[in-house]
Amino acid sequence: MDKLHLPALIAELQKFLPADGVLHSAEDLAPYECDGLSAYQAQPMLVVIPETIAQIESILKLCTEKNIPVVARGAGTGLSGGALPLENGILLSLARFNRILDINTDDRTARVQPGVRNLAISEAVASHGLYYAPDPSSQIACSIGGNVAENAGGVHCLKYGLTVHNIMKLEIITMQGEHLTIGGEAFDSPGYDLLALMTGSEGLLGIITEITVKLLPKPSATKVLLVSFDSVATAGQAVSDIIANGIIPAGLELMDNAAIKAADDFAHAGYPRNAAAILLCEIDGTVEEVDDQLQLAKNILQQSGASEIRLAKDEKERLKFWAGRKAAFPAVGRLSPDYYCMDGTIPRYQLADVLTRIKQLSDEYNLPIVNVFHAGDGNLHPLILYDANIEGELERTEELGGKILEICVEVGGTITGEHGVGIEKINQMCVQFNSAELTQFHAIKHAFDPDELLNPGKNIPTLHRCAEFGAMHVHHGQVPHPELDRF
Amino acid sequence: MISDISNKLQVQVKAAFDKKTALRISAGNSKSFYGRGVKGEEISVADHAGIIEYRASELVLTARSGTLLSDVETALAENNQMLAFEPPAHAPSATLGGSIACGLSGPRRPFAGAARDFVLGTTIINGKGETLKFGGQVMKNVAGYDASRLMVGAQGTLGVLLDISIKVLPKPETELTISFEQDFETAHKALRQWILQGQPVTASYYYNGALSIRLSSTGNSVKKAHEMIGGELRPNDLWQSLQHQTHEFFSRHKNLWRVSVPASAKSILADQQQLVEWNGALRWVASDEDLFTTAKDVGGHASKYRMNSDNEENIFQPLSSTMLSLQQRLKHSFDPDNILNPGRLYPEL
Ligand SMILES: Cc1cc2nc3c(=O)[nH]c(=O)nc-3n(C[C@H](O)[C@H](O)[C@H](O)COP(=O)(O)OP(=O)(O)OC[C@H]3O[C@@H](n4cnc5c(N)ncnc54)[C@H](O)[C@@H]3O)c2cc1C
Numbered sequence: 001m002d003k004l005h006l007p008a009l010i011a012e013l014q015k016f017l018p019a020d021g022v023l024h025s026a027e028d029l030a031p032y033e034c035d036g037l038s039a040y041q042a043q044p045m046l047v048v049i050p051e052t053i054a055q056i057e058s059i060l061k062l063c064t065e066k067n068i069p070v071v072a073r074g075a076g077t078g079l080s081g082g083a084l085p086l087e088n089g090i091l092l093s094l095a096r097f098n099r100i101l102d103i104n105t106d107d108r109t110a111r112v113q114p115g116v117r118n119l120a121i122s123e124a125v126a127s128h129g130l131y132y133a134p135d136p137s138s139q140i141a142c143s144i145g146g147n148v149a150e151n152a153g154g155v156h157c158l159k160y161g162l163t164v165h166n167i168m169k170l171e172i173i174t175m176q177g178e179h180l181t182i183g184g185e186a187f188d189s190p191g192y193d194l195l196a197l198m199t200g201s202e203g204l205l206g207i208i209t210e211i212t213v214k215l216l217p218k219p220s221a222t223k224v225l226l227v228s229f230d231s232v233a234t235a236g237q238a239v240s241d242i243i244a245n246g247i248i249p250a251g252l253e254l255m256d257n258a259a260i261k262a263a264d265d266f267a268h269a270g271y272p273r274n275a276a277a278i279l280l281c282e283i284d285g286t287v288e289e290v291d292d293q294l295q296l297a298k299n300i301l302q303q304s305g306a307s308e309i310r311l312a313k314d315e316k317e318r319l320k321f322w323a324g325r326k327a328a329f330p331a332v333g334r335l336s337p338d339y340y341c342m343d344g345t346i347p348r349y350q351l352a353d354v355l356t357r358i359k360q361l362s363d364e365y366n367l368p369i370v371n372v373f374h375a376g377d378g379n380l381h382p383l384i385l386y387d388a389n390i391e392g393e394l395e396r397t398e399e400l401g402g403k404i405l406e407i408c409v410e411v412g413g414t415i416t417g418e419h420g421v422g423i424e425k426i427n428q429m430c431v432q433f434n435s436a437e438l439t440q441f442h443a444i445k446h447a448f449d450p451d452e453l454l455n456p457g458k459n460i461p462t463l464h465r466c467a468e469f470g471a472m473h474v475h476h477g478q479v480p481h482p483e484l485d486r487f
Numbered sequence: 488m489i490s491d492i493s494n495k496l497q498v499q500v501k502a503a504f505d506k507k508t509a510l511r512i513s514a515g516n517s518k519s520f521y522g523r524g525v526k527g528e529e530i531s532v533a534d535h536a537g538i539i540e541y542r543a544s545e546l547v548l549t550a551r552s553g554t555l556l557s558d559v560e561t562a563l564a565e566n567n568q569m570l571a572f573e574p575p576a577h578a579p580s581a582t583l584g585g586s587i588a589c590g591l592s593g594p595r596r597p598f599a600g601a602a603r604d605f606v607l608g609t610t611i612i613n614g615k616g617e618t619l620k621f622g623g624q625v626m627k628n629v630a631g632y633d634a635s636r637l638m639v640g641a642q643g644t645l646g647v648l649l650d651i652s653i654k655v656l657p658k659p660e661t662e663l664t665i666s667f668e669q670d671f672e673t674a675h676k677a678l679r680q681w682i683l684q685g686q687p688v689t690a691s692y693y694y695n696g697a698l699s700i701r702l703s704s705t706g707n708s709v710k711k712a713h714e715m716i717g718g719e720l721r722p723n724d725l726w727q728s729l730q731h732q733t734h735e736f737f738s739r740h741k742n743l744w745r746v747s748v749p750a751s752a753k754s755i756l757a758d759q760q761q762l763v764e765w766n767g768a769l770r771w772v773a774s775d776e777d778l779f780t781t782a783k784d785v786g787g788h789a790s791k792y793r794m795n796s797d798n799e800e801n802i803f804q805p806l807s808s809t810m811l812s813l814q815q816r817l818k819h820s821f822d823p824d825n826i827l828n829p830g831r832l833y834p835e836l
Contacts (some may be wrong), residue, residue, distance in 0.1 A: 024547065058499050106679060106751035151629045160625060161494040164636070165604050178809050183750040185690045186787040187596065190804040191832065192645070193603055196636030200629045220685040244544035244659035246567060260701050282813050286687055288708035292660075347545055416626035425630070432630050436617040443820035460631060482793055 023047040035076040035083040044085030049093045061177040072203040074146030077138045080422025108215040114145025130215040133160035151200030153418035155251040158376035164199040172206035203455040219284035228275035228308040234352035237278035238304035240376045241287040251282040252376030259372040266331030269324025328372040336385035342407030345417035348378045365400045379417035430466035491538030501616030512643040522831045552584025552648040568735030571599035584648045590640030593730035594690035597765045605654045611646030614822025626653045643828040645821040659703035665718030666699040674698035693763040736762045740773030748787030748817035758819040
């Protein structure tokens with residue numbers, strides 16, 4: 001599509017879209033140039049903001065006919081560049097699909113449009129004693145459609161699962177404009193499990209137009225322990241000890257000293273500022289169960305070498321403890337002009353070892369790293385502090401980040417636990433998967449989107465790209481285990 | 488038995504791909520009744536067995552597909568852990584691979600999750616004879632498409648399962664079974680209320696005019712819940728009889744349908760012909776009639792579970808034509824020459 005034909009395309013779109021539903025001036029396009037990963041920016045050819053399902057269908061059919069790529073965008077909080085626009089493509093915003101369509105208290109489900117904010121669901125069903133469990137830290141802003149596309153997690157996923165465990169049904173439209181119902185109101189559906197396949201597919205397989213989520217009853221009791229440690233390694237070991245002893249905490253989050261101080265300065269959470277690490281260990285369930293498990297958890301934590309164990313004395317203090325954790329990212333943001341958030345996930349028993357290696361890399365690159373993460377799931381979020389205005393620092397940060405991800409793969413983990421591959425981790429996909437596996441992924445995409453028009457270039461690298469990445473790697477002499485072509 | 492025959496299996500699939508001959512995948516043959524008949528050369532994964540890695544503190548077990556389900560359960564029980572989706576074995580020869588391929592789950596499913604919810608990673612051989620590894624051994628993993636969970640319920644039509652990593656959970660400290668004589672609607676209404684109150688319910692079953700539920704939690708918590716909701720005590724092994732279908736209902740009736748519906752769907756047939764699990768969402772119905780339409784009308788789907796049929800007809804709920812053609816394209820992406828268990832799910836898949 002060249003620029004000459006743009007006015008005609010705009011006119012065609014305006015025939016069926018509302019007057020303010022087609023954006024094309026540079027000024028109007030600017031807010032859409034990036035998602036939560038601001039290091040990557042591009043101006044889309046057009047932004048379209050449909051209001052009805054029929055309009056989405058028409059947009060997709062038109063784009064298929066004219067061979068124009070389409071990138072879906074929810075709230076744009078993604079951290080891997082999944083919603084990064086394409087210069088020759090259309091950005092499809094789902095912002096106006098923001099209605100909760102139905103709440104079914106008997107089956108404990110809610111049917112919602114994709115642009116509904118994650119937290120808005122829990123707010124809407126709170127009066128029925130229900131909530132939607134996955135709670136990404138971005139939950140006040142991110143959309144449920146984006147959550148499905150990324151298989152978002154949150155601090156309560158250890159016990160309650162990720163997005164994939166908490167949805168029942170999707171309505172999608174394919175690039176050809178076909179409507180499909182995936183999953184259903186029953187607990188399973190005939191044929192292949194496309195619900196799992198769609199979850200985390202990063203907008204490459206279809207546009208999600210409706211989601212039926214599962215709702216959970218609010219637990220009768222919830223208590224949180226704030227536990228201090230003299231070393232990060234001891235805290236890491238305590239995480240394994242708790243789980244090995246049969247407790248599945250509702251949340252089990254770890255923060256290192258830099259994160260503790262930053263969060264405490266920001267949110268006045270009352271954290272022990274001198275601790276090398278803290279764990280937030282939340283237990284929920286019936287009143288009796290919480291009492292029993294808290295006692296057990298305290299005993300285990302003492303034996304694991306905790307230096308202090310504090311139980312939030314009331315709901316107010318519990319929320320205060322969590323406020324520090326939930327504000328950790330913006331708090332760290334004040335420490336440095338920019339930060340880069342990694343998302344590798346490792347087996348928990350590797351925690352102490354991997355954190356030590358990350359510290360070594362941080363020293364080597366002279367870039368500070370702050371750790372605040374979902375320890376119970378082994379999902380690391382090293383935040384690399386850097387200054388984009390210093391020439392070459394972003395590149396060095398990305399290189400350091402890449403090395404951290406390669407360590408995660410090497411110890412049996414993955415390059416991304418919840419933020420997705422997007423454009424950011426596309427090279428590391430070549431480390432995690434071999435060419436036959438990548439070819440299989442492309443074949444799956446082809447089954448849904450034969451013309452490769454949905455978010456092309458994201459999530460799954462081409463073999464060509466991997467060959468180039470591999471060559472570059474060898475060139476720098478950086479392959480950690482040349483004998484292993486994969487994990 | 489512990490052995491790794493992945494190379495042998497790969498050679499066999501590759502040869503079948505080259506010759507374009509169909510393969511019929513087998514393991515313990517405990518669920519050969521479930522699905523349509525397959526014609527093809529047998530490829531058995533039964534000897535591809537053994538637990539590869541199990542760390543209780545990681546809540547992850549990785550085993551070869553031919554590992555006996557009972558071996559997995561024994562290893563877990565030694566660490567006070569379990570497969571929380573309570574897979575039906577149906578016979579002592581049941582394997583982990585067969586359980587995942589069939590994707591069936593037992594009584595705890597509405598509360599803990601289904602087989603697919605616990606699968607973290609799989610290694611498979613696709614229809615081109617390539618060994619592929621998806622997912623991994625960690626709880627959270629969004630790198631690439633979720634091809635691991637896609638294998639669950641695909642009954643081998645997308646790949647021969649080699650190794651499976653599965654999330655496991657601690658066994659509850661205490662379990663108690665109680666029952667109440669009530670009509671279907673009243674019983675399920677009460678059950679919904681208990682769940683909403685946060686009572687530690689982990690299974691339900693309605694049959695012959697009575698509802699039974701299982702409570703699982705710490706000792707104090709179960710005791711308290713029992714005090715609050717009452718009910719007559721029943722033995723806990725009731726749930727195994729449902730999980731493995733040794734309950735008398737299953738032997739008494741032929742032509743058994745598995746009907747999966749929204750939990751609050753109205754009773755679809757007379758009580759005596761059905762046994763209901765999953766808070767109302769799973770209905771085992773003995774019927775000579777075709778229940779595909781009945782199930783669809785209440786927003787669910789049906790499958791012929793145990794039938795006196797030749798496994799030739801449609802066993803699973805027919806798919807819409809758009810859905811069927813998408814699923815065919817997906818099958819083609821894994822198995823371009825249609826050699827893996829062809830027709831096991833649908834004549835076209
Ligand atoms: C401060 C902060 C904290 C965060 N914390 C967490 C956390 O704890 N856990 C976590 O998992 N993530 C977290 N994130 C990342 C992000 O919020 C999630 O990935 C979220 O799911 C993205 O939702 P979104 O609506 O913003 O999607 P977008 O960023 O708009 O899009 C994300 C991807 O989804 C696709 N997409 C969006 N909508 C649709 C649709 N309807 N149909 C098809 N494809 C679609 C896009 O094309 C893109 O590939 C955090 C982000 C920030 C900025």
